[in-house]
Amino acid sequence: MPQVFRNSLLSLRDMIVSAGPLALLPVLLLALAYWWLQPTPPKxxxxxxxxxxxxxxxxxxxxxxxxxxxxxxxxxxxxxxxxxxxxxxxxxxxxxxxxxxxxxxxxxxxxxxxxxxxxxxxEPLWLFYREKAARRVAPSGRLDALPQLQGLHVNVGTEGSGVPTLMDKLLDANHLDAKALQLSRLEQTPATVAFLAGDIDVLVFASAPESPMVQMLLQTPGVRLMDFAQHEAYGRRFPFLTPVTLPRGVVDLAGNVPAADVRLVASxxxxxxxxxxxxxxxxxxxxxxxxxxxxxxxxxxxxxxxxxxxxxxxxxxxxxxxxxxxxxxxxxxxxxxxx
Incomplete structure (x- = not known):
């Protein structure tokens, strides 16, 4: 092997030995950054x-x-x-x-x-009531104000739903003591079963209209949705509430459900x-x-x-x-x- 070529190989070897760690350093730093910054999300x-x-x-x-x-x-x-x-x-x-x-x-x-x-x-506050039960407090069988709930059995849901907290605020604004109502805190599904069986007069929960429960109750005979006649006032009193209207016929155009606009409050x-x-x-x-x-x-x-x-x-x-x-x-x- 020519001496010049031999010397070149030796020089290349020495360069690799001396520069190798320096060349690996950026690779190691990139790997560390990849691990630390987690550029890809968890699966x-x-x-x-x-x-x-x-x-x-x-x-x-x-x-x-x-x-x-x-x-x-x-x-x-x-x-x-x-x-x-x-x-x-x-x-x-x-x-x-x-x-x-x-x-x-x-x-x-x-x-x-x-x-x-x-x-x-x-997410409106849905207050469904049985028309038959409502006649005990309103001869027309129509409810449009929270004070009318006095004497009725009202389910406001579990604490974890947040609805009891919201209802406490609304009742307080109406100078109503929760003790004036017969309150229960059943979960939504068993409460709905009891409501349809006639064991509960009023069912209160908050939900988007996509909820199957909302869709079903809106089309159940003998069940009405409370019209919040003061919904604009609630929106002014509570910054987290917005007055909204459920338009006539929006649930079922052919069946005209609801038969009239229904005023609601929502967050x-x-x-x-x-x-x-x-x-x-x-x-x-x-x-x-x-x-x-x-x-x-x-x-x-x-x-x-x-x-x-x-x-x-x-x-x-x-x-x-x-x-x-x-x-x-x-x-x-x-x-x-x-x-």
């Missing part, structure tokens, strides 16, 4: 929903299906409702959850540990996430919300939701971009984990 996420047959459960299944298309498994965690969902977030047992405005008192730490992905839909439900939830997941949920909640509904026009307005908690930047800005170019053609 599973926990979403707290609500009781069986509720709108929260129905929407949870839709998010589950939407994110499955992106390779994300959404584990649905049933609960009593809004207030229970907030507690699940606080305890770290859920990553995201549906929470209704006005059903809980937010703690200072909530503003640090939780973020909103925007308000998703209007908006937001999708909340724990601080530290992977940004890509927040963006994916917010983008999915566009398709799931962007259409017209009984109480809103198309593209009113999801919305970054009227939120009690700080909007996550990922949600703000997803809701208020166009979809990034790469995400239109590539899977989100590549874009």
């Amino acid at each position: 599973t996420v926990v979403l707290a929903t609500g009781p069986a047959q509720s709108a929260y459960e129905a929407f949870g299944k839709r998010y589950q299906q939407a994110l499955a298309a992106e390779g994300i498994a959404v584990h649905l965690l049933p609960s009593e409702g809004s207030l229970a969902n907030l507690q699940l977030l606080r305890e770290g047992r859920a990553d995201l959850a549906f929470v209704q405005g006005g059903t809980a008192v937010l703690q200072p730490e909530d503003h640090e540990q939780l973020r909103s992905l925007g308000s998703l839909f209007v 908006t439900t937001a999708l909340l996430a724990r601080e530290g939830t992977h940004p890509a997941l927040l963006q994916l949920f917010a983008q999915s919300a566009q398709g799931l909640h962007g259409g017209a509904g009984w109480f809103n026009r198309a593209r009113e939701f999801p919305s970054t307005r009227h939120n009690e908690l700080t909007i996550a930047p990922e949600a703000d971009r997803a809701i208020n800005e166009p979809v990034p170019l790469l995400q239109r053609y590539l899977p989100f984990w590549l874009a």
Whole structure:
């Protein structure tokens, strides 16, 4: 072997030995950054929903299906409702959850540990009553004010639903002592069974109109929905409530259900996430919300939701971009984990 070639090989070997560790250092740093920053999201996420047959459960299944298309498994965690969902977030047992405005008192730490992905839909307070029972307090069999509930058996749901807290505020505004009502706190499904059997006079719960329970009760003979004649006043007295109207015939045009406009009060439900939830997941949920909640509904026009307005908690930047800005170019053609 020529001496010159031999010397060249020796020089190359020495260079590799001396420079090799330096060349590996950037690779190691990149690997460390990849592990530390977690650029790819986890493949599973926990979403707290609500009781069986509720709108929260129905929407949870839709998010589950939407994110499955992106390779994300959404584990649905049933609960009593809004207030229970907030507690699940606080305890770290859920990553995201549906929470209704006005059903809980937010703690200072909530503003640090939780973020909103925007308000998703209007959730009216549904007060269904049996017309036969209503005749005991109103000869017409029609109820349009909370003081008329005195003497009736009223189910306001479990504490975890948040409805008892909301009803306490409304009763107090009407100078009504809860003791003047025969209150029960059954879960929604057994309460509905008891209501239809005649054991309960009034059924109160908050839900989006997509709830199968709402759809069924609106078309049940002998069952009426209370018309909140003072719904505008409630909206002025309580910042978390909005006066809404269920239009005549919107449930069933052919059957003219309801037969007249019904005035209601409603709050908006937001999708909340724990601080530290992977940004890509927040963006994916917010983008999915566009398709799931962007259409017209009984109480809103198309593209009113999801919305970054009227939120009690700080909007996550990922949600703000997803809701208020166009979809990034790469995400239109590539899977989100590549874009």
